[in-house]
Amino acid sequence: MIDINNISFKYSDSNFQVFEDLSMYIPDSKPTAVLGPSGCGKSTLLRCITGFLKIDKGEIKINGIDSYIINKNKKIGFAFQETALLDWKNVEENIFLPETIGKQVMTAEEHVSQMHFLLELIGLKKFKKYYPSQLSGGMKQRVNLARSLFTKPELLLLDEPFAALDLLTRTKLAINLREMIDKLTTPTILVTHSIEEAVIFADRIIILSNAPATVREIISKDFRVDNQKALESPLYLSTVAKCRQLLLED
Numbered sequence: 001m002i003d004i005n006n007i008s009f010k011y012s013d014s015n016f017q018v019f020e021d022l023s024m025y026i027p028d029s030k031p032t033a034v035l036g037p038s039g040c041g042k043s044t045l046l047r048c049i050t051g052f053l054k055i056d057k058g059e060i061k062i063n064g065i066d067s068y069i070i071n072k073n074k075k076i077g078f079a080f081q082e083t084a085l086l087d088w089k090n091v092e093e094n095i096f097l098p099e100t101i102g103k104q105v106m107t108a109e110e111h112v113s114q115m116h117f118l119l120e121l122i123g124l125k126k127f128k129k130y131y132p133s134q135l136s137g138g139m140k141q142r143v144n145l146a147r148s149l150f151t152k153p154e155l156l157l158l159d160e161p162f163a164a165l166d167l168l169t170r171t172k173l174a175i176n177l178r179e180m181i182d183k184l185t186t187p188t189i190l191v192t193h194s195i196e197e198a199v200i201f202a203d204r205i206i207i208l209s210n211a212p213a214t215v216r217e218i219i220s221k222d223f224r225v226d227n228q229k230a231l232e233s234p235l236y237l238s239t240v241a242k243c244r245q246l247l248l249e250d
């Protein structure tokens with residue numbers, strides 16, 4: 001469970017106030033999307049949760065513990081917009097990367113079993129010796145996801161993971177991502193400006209306003225979007241329309 005309590009954050013170089021007394025409570029039971037317009041502070045929020053950025057006020061707790069402490073122990077997995085794979089490392093080496101940085105948090109046996117599990121999860125077992133230049137955009141994103149899961153995080157943060165991909169691939173991957181997350185117990189938060197991705201992936205959608213961001217509405221949905229056909233269902237389309245309306249409000 002994540003408890004964001006009255007946080008404020010300002011970029012000191014630009015004097016831009018991104019958050020002012022923002023509060024948000026996210027129980028871990030359901031995949032969650034944070035949806036908001038570009039520039040509203042989604043990426044900043046994830047960086048505040050990891051502790052890469054230090055909030056000026058308030059607190060962010062994960063299961064009652066300050067989130068930056070959880071991150072220090074490699075228990076937050078993240079795939080950020082700009083986290084690219086290393087071109088000179090193959091799929092396996094890229095997935096293993098988090099354990100090569102800082103202190104190791106797993107045993108050698110755990111390394112082997114986790115690698116096996118993740119390659120199976122992302123369906124790239126046959127490609128484990130391939131280099132990023134030999135993979136499609138969608139495959140690279142799946143490797144990126146596996147990497148963020150390597151140290152068995154207590155929380156997974158995904159920042160616009162499909163931003164660089166074409167629309168059709170994005171839709172497929174969002175469906176695929178949900179399937180993969182359902183095989184894990186890791187609470188996951190996806191931030192995106194894409195309404196479709198949010199509705200496909202999440203059961204709970206937190207809609208933010210422009211900066212300084214406030215929670216405009218929390219939408220719960222209880223239907224699944226598990227194939228392309230479901231993108232034509234009235235329930236899906238009306239949820240997308242509802243989110244769009246809330247996003248456009250000002």
Ligand SMILES: Nc1ncnc2c1ncn2[C@@H]1O[C@H](COP(=O)(O)OP(=O)(O)O)[C@@H](O)[C@H]1O
Pocket residue numbers: 011013014016018036037038039040041042043044045211
């Ligand atoms: N390093 C930075 N220094 C100063 N301002 C920044 C920095 N990064 C982002 N901002 C500003 O903070 C606001 C929120 O940015 P960001 O969190 O990246 O938004 P989002 O991810 O929702 O598109 C934007 O107005 C952006 O220009």
Ligand SMILES: [Mg+2]
Pocket residue numbers: 042043044081159160
């Ligand atoms: Mg962003």
